[in-house]
Amino acid sequence: xxxxxxxxxxxxxxxxxxxxxxxxxxxxxxxxxxxxxxxxxxxxxxxxxxxxxxxxxxxxxxxxxxxxxxxxxxxxxxxxxxxxxxxxxxxxxxxxxxxxxxxxxxxxxxxxxxxxxxxxxxxxxxxxxxxxxxxxxxxxxxxxxxxxxxxxxxxxxxxxxxxxxxxxxxxxxxxxxxxxxxx
Numbered sequence: 001x002x003x004x005x006x007x008x009x010x011x012x013x014x015x016x017x018x019x020x021x022x023x024x025x026x027x028x029x030x031x032x033x034x035x036x037x038x039x040x041x042x043x044x045x046x047x048x049x050x051x052x053x054x055x056x057x058x059x060x061x062x063x064x065x066x067x068x069x070x071x072x073x074x075x076x077x078x079x080x081x082x083x084x085x086x087x088x089x090x091x092x093x094x095x096x097x098x099x100x101x102x103x104x105x106x107x108x109x110x111x112x113x114x115x116x117x118x119x120x121x122x123x124x125x126x127x128x129x130x131x132x133x134x135x136x137x138x139x140x141x142x143x144x145x146x147x148x149x150x151x152x153x154x155x156x157x158x159x160x161x162x163x164x165x166x167x168x169x170x171x172x173x174x175x176x177x178x179x180x181x182x183x
Contacts, residue, residue: 108131112137
């Protein structure tokens with residue numbers, strides 16, 4: 001466990017201890033003799049403890065689990081699925097031949113900036129209370145088709161001028177989720 005997590009847990013326990021004292025479960029009136037501490041202290045302790053725990057994971061650079069690129073049975077199209085977490089897939093010169101990305105209450109970060117894309121490919125995306133962050137090379141065009149319910153697709157990738165540039169077709173179905181595409 002990280003030190004921030006331990007500190008956060010100690011602060012939450014202190015806040016719960018104060019609430020137990022207020023409800024008569026624990027008698028420690030000598031500790032909380034000031035009148036302003038009746039409600040301010042437990043709320044403050046629980047807030048600081050929870051904020052410390054959340055920030056310890058939010059600021060951790062290793063919050064994304066770097067996974068090897070999964071290859072489907074046909075040897076080309078990859079399938080990535082995540083539930084309640086975050087996975088990161090980075091292409092380092094490997095050929096890219098399409099993907100299916102599923103995020104259920106979690107996130108996927110896929111970096112294709114160094115991938116070899118020589119022809120039009122399709123990325124099929126499905127999100128439910130989750131998100132996909134997609135980094136594409138600046139040498140491809142991106143075409144998005146989206147059906148979103150309380151979600152969206154943000155396409156911030158630059159458009160390549162020229163008819164010989166390969167195209168990434170993004171087909172996204174989002175329910176309370178989103179996709180962010182950038183270079």
